[in-house]
Amino acid sequence: MEEEFPVKCYKNSYDIGKFLTYHPGGFNYLQNYENKNVERRMRETNHSTTAYYLLREYEIDGRDVDQHEDNEDLEHLVDWNKPMLSQIGKLGTKYNQWVTLPVDRELRLFGNPLIENLTKTPWFLVPIIWLPVIVVFLHIGWQDYTKSTRQPIHTSILSAIGLTAFGVVIWTLLEYTIHRWVFHKMPSGHSKAQIVFHFITHGLHHKVPFDHKRLVFPPFPAAIVGSILLAIYSKIFPGSVLFLVAGGTALGYVTYDMIHFYLHYGSPKENTFLYNMKRYHNQHHFVHQDTGFGISNKTWDYFFGTLINLKKLAMPIKWSTCFSKNK
Secondary structure: OOOOOEEEEOOEEEEOOOHHHOOOOOHHHOOOOOOOEOHHHHHHOOOOHHHHHHHHHHEOOOOOOOOOOOOOOOHHHOOOOOOOOOOHHHHHHHHHHHHOOOOOOOOOOOOOHHHHHHOOOOOOHHHHHHHHHHHHHHHHHHHHHHHHOOOOHHHHHHHHHHHHHHHHHHHHHHHHHHHHHHHOOOOOOOOHHHHHHHHHHHHHHHHOOOOHHHOOOOHHHHHHHHHHHHHHHHHHOOHHHHHHHHHHHHHHHHHHHHHHHHHHHOOOOOOOHHHHHHHHHHHHHHOOOOOOOOOOOOHHHHHHOOOOOOOOOOOOOOOOOOOOOOO
């Protein structure tokens, strides 16, 4: 059970003990505000609309549904006790606003328990399922490549590594492309099909960003996407290098999914690559949802001009999966 951590804001009382684990700014920026008013601090640090909206989740007397600084509460538009997939199409033009305002609660897509469980994926299933596939791809690729060339063994090894690395680079571009132009293509409010597609592919992740079973891609749809990519690759790359490049792309995908999970639940140390990327991804979720599309890296954000510039902090952020007031 989370420790209680009461604060006040705009005359309302909140218990943010549960949120201390998730706070994008770390627990150390909050630990001195127990039983204090955070209103002025939130204004001074330019907290986003999403931050104020999310704060309502923790109101002690129940979620505040009143208008508050142009931040209308939209949760009355859906019934969180019922399957969400049958409701979101009815949101119409309100959907695009509703889906970008995060909440901290459990989301159910389907009424059928079996189908619902298939939409949730523990993070460890990704490496368990896909690493053996990658090994097989690279093994077949190595055999095909060495049979088709007469290079010395050391040259063949370097070439195979290069082709696999090329596959990883292709993934980084796919990651950016899919995230920006597919997942973040906001639907027309007049198309229920577009709304449902957006929600099941990525919208639900922005709506319930703390749901640890919806942070990685479920194996079944991943297999479908992978099969399509492999079919496309077979038209582009000769058979001698096909599985080396495909294996590299699959390796890039698994690395991305594991990094994504860690950016939400890990506690990276200051001045490390993952520390920087966690700050970056938090900004994408809670401040700049229209930029910062790189998750495993920022390369393509630099290239396409969607980079988020992180502010210099007064002190390093400390995240924790087990908050303690004594830290």
